[in-house]
Structure formats: structure tokens, C-alpha cells
Amino acid sequence: MKHFEANFDGLVGPTHNYAGLSFGNVASLNNAALVSNPKAAAKQGLQKAKALADMGMVQGILAPQERPDLYTLRRIGFSGSDANVLKQAAKEAPILLNACCSASSMWTANAATVSPSADTRDGKLHFTPANLVDKLHRSIEPLTTGRILTATFSDPHYFHHHSHLPEHNSFGDEGAANHTRLCNEYGHAGVELFVYGQEATNPNAPKPQKYPARQTLEASMAVARLHQLEDDNCVFIQQNPDVIDQGVFHNDVIAVGNQNVLFYHEQAFLNTQNKIDEIKRKLDTELYFIEVPTAKVAINDAVKSYLFNTQIITLPSGEMAIIAPTDCQENPAVFAYLNELLTLNTPIKQVLYFDVKQSMQNGGGPACLRLRVAMNEVEVAAVNQHTLMNDALFTRLNLWIDKHYRDRLTTQDLADPQLIIESRTALDELTQIMKLGSVYQFQR
Numbered sequence: 001m002k003h004f005e006a007n008f009d010g011l012v013g014p015t016h017n018y019a020g021l022s023f024g025n026v027a028s029l030n031n032a033a034l035v036s037n038p039k040a041a042a043k044q045g046l047q048k049a050k051a052l053a054d055m056g057m058v059q060g061i062l063a064p065q066e067r068p069d070l071y072t073l074r075r076i077g078f079s080g081s082d083a084n085v086l087k088q089a090a091k092e093a094p095i096l097l098n099a100c101c102s103a104s105s106m107w108t109a110n111a112a113t114v115s116p117s118a119d120t121r122d123g124k125l126h127f128t129p130a131n132l133v134d135k136l137h138r139s140i141e142p143l144t145t146g147r148i149l150t151a152t153f154s155d156p157h158y159f160h161h162h163s164h165l166p167e168h169n170s171f172g173d174e175g176a177a178n179h180t181r182l183c184n185e186y187g188h189a190g191v192e193l194f195v196y197g198q199e200a201t202n203p204n205a206p207k208p209q210k211y212p213a214r215q216t217l218e219a220s221m222a223v224a225r226l227h228q229l230e231d232d233n234c235v236f237i238q239q240n241p242d243v244i245d246q247g248v249f250h251n252d253v254i255a256v257g258n259q260n261v262l263f264y265h266e267q268a269f270l271n272t273q274n275k276i277d278e279i280k281r282k283l284d285t286e287l288y289f290i291e292v293p294t295a296k297v298a299i300n301d302a303v304k305s306y307l308f309n310t311q312i313i314t315l316p317s318g319e320m321a322i323i324a325p326t327d328c329q330e331n332p333a334v335f336a337y338l339n340e341l342l343t344l345n346t347p348i349k350q351v352l353y354f355d356v357k358q359s360m361q362n363g364g365g366p367a368c369l370r371l372r373v374a375m376n377e378v379e380v381a382a383v384n385q386h387t388l389m390n391d392a393l394f395t396r397l398n399l400w401i402d403k404h405y406r407d408r409l410t411t412q413d414l415a416d417p418q419l420i421i422e423s424r425t426a427l428d429e430l431t432q433i434m435k436l437g438s439v440y441q442f443q444r
């Protein structure tokens with residue numbers, strides 16, 4: 001049977017904006033109050049997804065969430081008509097309004113953790129939506145994420161959907177951004193690497209001093225249990241707290257893996273050598289550990305360029321390619337490193353650059369925009385086929401964006417009641433295009 005690693009990219013929602021909501025994410029804070037372009041953002045994301053589909057990759061799309069989130073605003077006491085809720089919130093609690101308007105569900109690397117059927121005891125593909133409790137604007141995503149994932153991976157014979165973990169800091173979970181899988185072939189049992197920022201129940205364990213550690217060991221272990229993984233298929237690694245304090249808010253800002261390749265910065269982890277030995281013990285295949293030294297790429301350059309927030313993909317030819325943001329081309333040290341990487345004797349043979357600047361300005365690179373789902377051909381056939389990228393879906397979604405999206409949005413515009421109507425009209429049509437059913441609260 002054939003097996004693939006599919007990428008499901010988050011479609012950028014109509015309220016994409018820069019509100020400086022993510023303490024610890026340098027780009028989000030630096031670009032707060034910039035004017036955004038939701039139309040360009042959505043199109044940049046689609047271009048990348050279409051390019052991967054054109055390379056012969058299995059590529060899907062995950063629908064965005066309903067924003068403004070009027071339900072959360074009502075839950076915290078704003079009342080009256082929808083327009084009145086927005087008006088009151090804008091006047092009395094603008095920061096909370098911003099949190100309820102973020103299009104942050106576009107970063108589907110944070111949508112869920114996914115374990116392919118080759119790794120799980122029941123032979124099903126497991127999904128656990130991330131609770132994202134560290135950030136208010138993201139903590140309101142998981143319920144709808146669960147619905148969108150279930151509408152996309154709908155066949156219970158193949159797909160096992162769990163609830164998100166308890167909504168408490170002890171279980172802070174950011175999904176696949178802190179999870180990578182190494183394997184020989186995608187369809188063979190692999191080793192799942194769970195990278196966490198702190199141990200919630202051990203006050204003496206190392207943790208960052210300045211910025212939050214969004215993922216806990218307790219959450220990672222809970223996901224591994226839910227997904228029915230064997231100890232021999234898991235390695236739990238602590239992220240280096242010092243790099244979290246330098247803006248590495250998720251592991252996918254400092255490391256990325258694909259098949260038998262782990263590409264990471266020398267400062268990414270704690271106890272790196274022990275953990276590499278454990279991976280080698282648990283995975284009996286030829287492995288490439290590509291460690292990037294600080295002398296070649298400083299942490300600051302890695303964070304600015306998103307060198308590690310690249311996607312490493314295996315092309316149908318069997319060669320690997322890196323999908324990088326154009327920001328990597330613009331950073332001399334990083335560009336030089338990537339060119340050198342192609343001359344090293346590793347499976348990575350090409351680097352392809354994509355402009356995803358609208359997302360980058362909020363701290364979301366190419367890898368943040370996608371959720372990886374390794375599947376065999378029977379599982380791919382069981383996916384909702386209307387979510388899979390092809391020429392027709394690409395054209396249809398571009399027309400849909402042209403029809404519904406603004407090309408300019410400021411945080412002041414978030415109080416405009418017309419934005420609710422525009423967003424709901426767009427999403428209602430999208431659920432018909434992608435045959436998702438009534439995944440949004442306003443449709444229920």
C-alpha cells in the first residue's frame with residue numbers, strides 16, 4: 001500500500017489582523033498595529049498549498065474559524081444586538097475584542113497533534129485538538145477545530161478524534177508545533193518526538209524566566225496516552241528554556257523533522273546527545289541529524305528568518321525539499337547556510353522560497369500554516385475529498401476570497417458590525433464549497 005505525508009494548510013480567515021496578542025512571539029509584538037491585508041494573506045497561503053499539490057504532494061485545506069467570536073464576547077458579559085456587543089467591547093475592553101477577532105486558526109500546526117495509524121495500538125489515525133490555553137485569543141479555538149477536523153477526517157472507521165486536554169496551564173498544549181515524527185517510510189511505525197517547554201508538576205525542573213513555556217510535559221504525555229502510542233515509539237524532549245526566552249515560542253521555530261531527517265539548531269534542546277541516543281535506540285533506520293551551529297546561524301537570525309519553520313517534504317522522486325519563507329533569502333547568514341546545506345550529503349536537495357509575509361508578520365511561517373497527516377492511500381480516500389487541493393478548488397477559493405475579503409484591516413476596523421456579516425456570509429459559502437456541514441456556531 002502507498003503512504004504519504006499530507007499537509008493540511010489553514011485557510012486565512014477574513015479578519016486577519018495584527019493585534020500584538022502573543023507575548024513571547026517577537027514578530028507578533030513588533031508588528032502590533034500594522035495594517036493587515038487579509039486578501040493577500042489568504043492568497044499567499046493558497047499559493048503555497050497549490051504549489052505543493054502541483055509537486056505531487058497530497059495537500060488539503062482546513063477551514064478558518066468564525067471571527068469575531070460573538071459567543072465569547074457574550075459569555076464575558078457584553079450584550080444586546082451583535083453590533084452593540086462589538087461597540088461595547090471596543091469601548092470597554094478593546095484588547096478582549098482583538099482577542100475575539102484574531103484569525104489565528106490559520107496556523108494549523110497548532111490545531112492538533114496527529115498520530116498516524118502505523119504508530120497507534122488500534123491502527124487508527126488519532127487527532128487531539130490543542131487547547132492553546134496560554135493565549136486567550138487561541139484558547140477559543142479548540143471546540144471549532146475539533147468540528148472542522150471531524151468534518152475533514154470524517155470516517156470513524158479510520159479516524160479517531162479526541163477532545164482537547166483540560167483547559168489549565170498544567171496541560172498547556174500547542175499541538176503539532178511541538179511534535180515531530182521520525183520514521184523510515186511514512187507507513188512504517190515511527191518515533192514521535194514530543195517537545196515541551198516545562199514540567200507543570202515539578203517546580204524544580206528548568207523553565208524559561210522571561211517568556212511563557214506554552215507546552216507542558218504533562219500535556220505531551222497525555223496526548224501520547226490518548227493516541228495509544230507505545231513507550232518505544234515516543235521520545236519526550238525538553239526545549240532549551242534559554243531559547244524560549246529569545247523568542248522561540250514553539251519547537252517548530254527551532255527544529256523540524258521529516259522521515260529520517262531531524263534539522264535543528266544546536267541550542268534547541270536540553271540534553272541533546274542523550275535524546276539523540278534515545279531516538280537511535282528506538283528507531284532502527286539510517287538517520288540524519290542536521291545540527292546547525294550558533295557560529296553559522298545565531299538564534300536571533302533563526303527567529304527572524306524562520307529557518308526552522310520550514311517544511312521538509314519528501315517529493316514523489318524520493319528527494320527532500322525545503323519549503324522556506326522568502327525571509328530566509330533576505331537574511332545573509334541564513335541564505336548562506338541553506339545554500340551550504342544543499343552541498344552536504346543529506347537527503348535535502350532543493351530549497352523553494354515562498355512569500356508568506358502576511359503570516360510571518362504575526363510569527364507564522366510555512367510550517368505553522370500546515371498540519372501534517374501521514375496517511376496510507378485508503379485513509380486518503382476516506383478524507384472529505386472537497387478539502388483536497390486541486391486546480392478546481394484553487395480557482396474556486398481564489399474567487400471566493402476575491403468576493404468576500406478586504407485588502408486592508410486595522411484593529412479599529414474590528415468594531416465594524418459589517419465585518420460580522422462579511423465573515424459569516426463568506427464562511428457559510430465556504431462550508432458549501434468544502435462540504436463541511438454546519439461547523440460554525442452561527443449555523444447551528
Ligand SMILES: N=C(N)NCCC[C@H](NC(=O)CCC(=O)O)C(=O)O
Pocket residue numbers: 017018019020021022025028029102104107109110135138177250252253362363364365367368369
Ligand atoms: N509556530 C507555530 N506553529 N505557529 C505560529 C503561531 C503564531 C501565533 N501568532 C499570533 O497569534 C499573533 C496574533 C496577533 O498578534 O495578532 C501565535 O503566537 O500563536
